[in-house]
Amino acid sequence: AFxxxxxxxxxxxxxxxxxxxxxxxxxxxxxxxxQCLQLCAGSLVGTGFSSDVFKTVVMHLxxxxxxxxxxxxxxxxxxxxxxxxxxxxxxxxxLHHFFFGNENMPEDIVLPAAFQAAEPINLFQCLLQDxxxxxxxx
Numbered sequence: 616a617f618x619x620x621x622x623x624x625x626x627x628x629x630x631x632x633x634x635x636x637x638x639x640x641x642x643x644x645x646x647x648x649x650q651c652l653q654l655c656a657g658s659l660v661g662t663g664f665s666s667d668v669f670k671t672v673v674m675h676l677x678x679x680x681x682x683x684x685x686x687x688x689x690x691x692x693x694x695x696x697x698x699x700x701x702x703x704x705x706x707x708x709x710l711h712h713f714f715f716g717n718e719n720m721p722e723d724i725v726l727p728a729a730f731q732a733a734e735p736i737n738l739f740q741c742l743l744q745d746x747x748x749x750x751x752x753x
Contacts, residue, residue: 633724675711676696676700715734717731
């Protein structure tokens with residue numbers, strides 16, 4: 616039954632799953648991108664960073680670093696890339712949502728036109744407005 620007063624939270628689970636499947640199709644067998652994501656998300660529990668922040672960082676990097684560079688032998692370099700990218704985003708107080716306004720979206724990830732035409736959403740907007748939170752995050 617339809618309940619007009621029900622508010623549904625927007626999620627991007629389907630788009631994220633499609634993106635990770637897209638990466639898996641292109642990546643060599645011994646890639647470690649998911650292990651990088653799991654390690655980062657698990658190691659910083661309780662620090663105020665959500666797993667979504669790391670997922671967003673990893674998706675941006677997966678979209679710019681070739682899949683062949685995510686092999687297990689480059690695991691430490693990719694972890695370093697993740698932390699450097701995150702640190703740069705924190706310094707700039709800007710981490711763009713992966714799906715809104717991303718001009719580099721793989722063609723097989725079909726998003727509504729409004730997503731593609733939208734201005735990127737800054738997931739770190741709160742850091743612009745709260746210097747104490749920014750200092751803590753850094």
